[in-house]
Amino acid sequence: MQLNQLKAIIRRRKEADGSTQWRSRATLAAVVAICVTATTLAVTTAGADSSGQKFLQSGHLIYNSTIGAVFHIDGGSKHADGSVAVPGLTPGTQAVQTDTQGYVLARGTITAFEKSTLLVEGPQAAPSDEVPVGLTASGVAYAVYRAAGSIVRLGPTSLVLKDNGALGRPVVTPDGTLWVHRLLSSELCLLPSTAGRLSCPAELQRGNVGSLAVVGDRVVFVDTTAGQLRMVSSSGLGRPLTVPGLTLSPQSIIVPNDVDGRIAIVDPDKSKLHLVDTAAITGAATTGTATVERPMPPGKFTQIESSGHTLAMVDEAGQKLVTLDADGKQKDSKPIPAPSDQVKPGPNDRPLLVRGADQRLYVDSVGGEQALVVDRDGSVSKPVPASGPTKTPTAPVTTPTVTPPSTPPVVDPSIPPRRTIDPGGDKTVPPRRVEPPRRTEPPRRTTEPPRTQQPPPPKPKPQPKPTPKPPTPKPPPPLVATPAAAPVSLRATGGNGKVTLTWKRPSLNGGTFLSYSVFRVNDSEPDTTSSARYTSTGLADGKRYTFQVRTVTRGSNGNTLIGAAATVSATTLGGVNPDITISKGTKYNGANPCDNASRCYNIHIVATGLKPNTSYSFSGYTSGYGRLHTDNVTTNSSGRINIQKFYNDDDGSQVWVTAIVNGKTIKSNEVTW
Numbered sequence: 281m282q283l284n285q286l287k288a289i290i291r292r293r294k295e296a297d298g299s300t301q302w303r304s305r306a307t308l309a310a311v312v313a314i315c316v317t318a319t320t321l322a323v324t325t326a327g328a329d330s331s332g333q334k335f336l337q338s339g340h341l342i343y344n345s346t347i348g349a350v351f352h353i354d355g356g357s358k359h360a361d362g363s364v365a366v367p368g369l370t371p372g373t374q375a376v377q378t379d380t381q382g383y384v385l386a387r388g389t390i391t392a393f394e395k396s397t398l399l400v401e402g403p404q405a406a407p408s409d410e411v412p413v414g415l416t417a418s419g420v421a422y423a424v425y426r427a428a429g430s431i432v433r434l435g436p437t438s439l440v441l442k443d444n445g446a447l448g449r450p451v452v453t454p455d456g457t458l459w460v461h462r463l464l465s466s467e468l469c470l471l472p473s474t475a476g477r478l479s480c481p482a483e484l485q486r487g488n489v490g491s492l493a494v495v496g497d498r499v500v501f502v503d504t505t506a507g508q509l510r511m512v513s514s515s516g517l518g519r520p521l522t523v524p525g526l527t528l529s530p531q532s533i534i535v536p537n538d539v540d541g542r543i544a545i546v547d548p549d550k551s552k553l554h555l556v557d558t559a560a561i562t563g564a565a566t567t568g569t570a571t572v573e574r575p576m577p578p579g580k581f582t583q584i585e586s587s588g589h590t591l592a593m594v595d596e597a598g599q600k601l602v603t604l605d606a607d608g609k610q611k612d613s614k615p616i617p618a619p620s621d622q623v624k625p626g627p628n629d630r631p632l633l634v635r636g637a638d639q640r641l642y643v644d645s646v647g648g649e650q651a652l653v654v655d656r657d658g659s660v661s662k663p664v665p666a667s668g669p670t671k672t673p674t675a676p677v678t679t680p681t682v683t684p685p686s687t688p689p690v691v692d693p694s695i696p697p698r699r700t701i702d703p704g705g706d707k708t709v710p711p712r713r714v715e716p717p718r719r720t721e722p723p724r725r726t727t728e729p730p731r732t733q734q735p736p737p738p739k740p741k742p743q744p745k746p747t748p749k750p751p752t753p754k755p756p757p758p759l760v761a762t763p764a765a766a767p768v769s770l771r772a773t774g775g776n777g778k779v780t781l782t783w784k785r786p787s788l789n790g791g792t793f794l795s796y797s798v799f800r801v802n803d804s805e806p807d808t809t810s811s812a813r814y815t816s817t818g819l820a821d822g823k824r825y826t827f828q829v830r831t832v833t834r835g836s837n838g839n840t841l842i843g844a845a846a847t848v849s850a851t852t853l854g855g856v857n858p859d860i861t862i863s864k865g866t867k868y869n870g871a872n873p874c875d876n877a878s879r880c881y882n883i884h885i886v887a888t889g890l891k892p893n894t895s896y897s898f899s900g901y902t903s904g905y906g907r908l909h910t911d912n913v914t915t916n917s918s919g920r921i922n923i924q925k926f927y928n929d930d931d932g933s934q935v936w937v938t939a940i941v942n943g944k945t946i947k948s949n950e951v952t953w
């Protein structure tokens with residue numbers, strides 16, 4: 281190990297420790313371990329480019345699309361300490377790493393490079409041009425293309441699995457096992473780091489939705505439809521756990537990694553954070569109160585990650601990063617750096633929040649020009665520039681340009697070829713012949729007039745060199761259509777015995793639109809519509825329904841593709857909260873006589889929340905006479921009643937009205953007559 285390298289490591293350790301003294305033997309042991317590791321690297325990579333040794337397994341890789349290079353961010357020192365050029369990729373490109381290699385995940389391609397030699401391989405085609413979910417753990421990395429249902433395992437046991445159907449958000453355990461939720465088949469599947477195929481040991485009830493989460497080294501499925509937590513393993517699903525007072529919905533955001541033994545669940549509708557203890561099903565002990573509920577800070581939080589001890593959340597509305605401690609209390613907040621004018625982001629490019637292998641969280645700005653680092657205690661660093669000198673890759677990463685063939689020069693046939701003498705005395709080159717000097721004779725006298733000397737014939741003009749034709753470029757390979765993305769902006773509005781859904785058409789990912797498939801979870805077979813609006817009728821009163829909408833397309837090979845699902849829930853209005861309000865109405869002047877005509881008035885009845893165009897039995901009461909009248913009353917098209925009925929002259933008594941709704945008696949307010 282070189283002395284300069286050792287000095288640099290000691291300097292960084294001092295900076296991270298905040299002191300000029302080594303405080304413990306553990307720190308000294310760490311330095312020794314680093315020296316041994318660096319020495320091993322120096323031996324095993326002798327003759328290689330030493331700058332590659334800066335790509336440590338810890339920390340974070342970020343792709344700067346402005347510079348066209350991958351940078352390594354050291355989370356401890358908060359600066360970029362290594363880079364390699366991978367030019368020509370767009371904003372939204374991310375990078376993952378294993379022990380020995382880095383992988384650049386762009387739209388439609390995957391580019392690998394050796395971390396020790398900076399040898400960059402040519403880009404390989406990805407299974408889809410969508411933005412993948414990148415995951416790393418225990419010497420292996422994954423790129424999961426959720427809409428296309430494709431999984432790429434990166435590392436020593438590389439593997440590509442396709443045609444798995446739309447996938448939920450994947451998670452990876454510390455031993456490198458990937459877990460996915462197949463949305464169409466409702467299966468929970470695992471892929472160990474050395475396995476050649478998926479294994480699906482568990483199947484959910486058809487139509488149930490939710491997300492996977494990792495607690496320690498265990499995997500838990502949070503079923504938002506059933507409102508339960510269940511551990512899942514290679515043996516199948518464990519027993520369900522229902523958390524008292526916890527209401528889940530399909531919109532609930534499940535954080536994929538635990539926070540000190542708890543699963544973090546965000547309820548965006550109520551702007552609440554739940555930290556749920558899972559010890560009852562996983563055996564993992566929490567460090568504090570079993571279950572915690574906190575109000576969320578103001579903002580539109582679209583990405584939430586856990587380092588294991590703190591939470592980091594990206595506020596898309598305010599373009600800032602907010603961190604919370606293990607009890608859900610706000611720790612820090614920093615603005616996310618805006619991209620420079622050189623960055624040309626796409627409409628769906630967002631800052632990227634990722635979990636590092638060093639128990640830190642990182643936020644890449646749009647375009648990857650800067651990063652924020654979240655430390656173990658939840659504090660957020662100043663923006664770290666992803667910049668500095670970049671190392672030219674050992675091998676080109678783009679297709680080399682074809683050099684046109686050279687054209688030989690045009691030879692003038694009137695000029696004999698020249699022969700030269702090799703200065704080195706090479707006998708294979710013939711020497712130039714030396715002509716002997718000609719004898720000079722005196723001019724002859726003659727009576728003939730002197731002849732006029734003819735000029736030499738003109739030399740032929742050189743012909744222009746023909747312009748070589750550039751090679752005909754190969755046509756790009758045809759795009760392979762993948763399943764469509766989930767419908768956009770799905771909304772549900774509950775009505776009287778019905779729910780109306782509206783949405784917007786998503787990206788078709790190269791397919792041809794056929795229809796939409798609408799599925800009422802647990803209640804019906806899928807229905808088909810070509811409109812971005814659908815009404816489900818004949819529903820029960822006051823019941824909550826969950827719907828899934830998918831886009832059906834035709835691929836370039838003629839196959840039918842089922843897109844990713846968007847999920848939404850709503851409650852029907854009919855019978856949800858029937859309400860009857862009465863007041864003293866108009867003076868009664870009907871045919872039936874009252875005992876005290878001067879005090880005889882109708883009851884003004886207003887009822888809402890009922891089925892439209894439906895007859896209900898109403899009765900009027902007084903405290904003095906009991907029930908006075910009973911009659912059937914029909915609602916209007918909005919499920920509303922507004923009438924003057926049930927005359928009464930019981931002066932000074934209490935008056936009220938009842939109605940029979942779905943077999944139950946609903947009572948109005950009481951009025952003193």
